[in-house]
């Protein structure tokens with residue numbers, strides 16, 4: 001079945017409906033092949049990304065913290081190949097495992113929607129703020145903005161990336 005739905009990657013407006021999951025049509029762009037949820041603004045992300053989300057999707061998320069930190073240390077090495085220090089923003093910071101490994105390297109701020117995740121991040125001493133990045137302004141730009149396993153969860157990935165470009169210092173990098 002064909003659907004008129006604008007692709008965020010190439011702006012083509014013809015998509016093929018592949019299947020329906022939880023009442024949402026999953027579509028594939030006929031031009032570039034990008035697969036996406038039709039009408040993503042109908043998703044209530046505040047209800048979806050609760051504390052239970054982390055355990056339901058990742059298993060016992062906090063018990064695997066050491067595994068995540070090991071991975072994030074490798075990510076940090078890659079970042080520091082380009083930028084060694086400065087202001088860093090993590091969108092979708094979860095429990096703050098990446099913020100943990102940034103200690104001593106970056107002045108890091110985390111953002112997330114999930115109460116339980118933010119409580120954990122703050123309990124580890126992180127500056128973790130709740131809210132939608134698109135609604136938030138920051139007094140200083142960032143040297144680095146990271147979005148680990150984030151972009152595929154949000155309704156407006158194109159707007160997030162556009163805003164991230166505007167929130168950098170003159171030269172910035174997004175992971």
Ligand SMILES: [Zn+2]
Pocket residue numbers: 007008009010011012029030031032033034
């Ligand atoms: Zn496309």
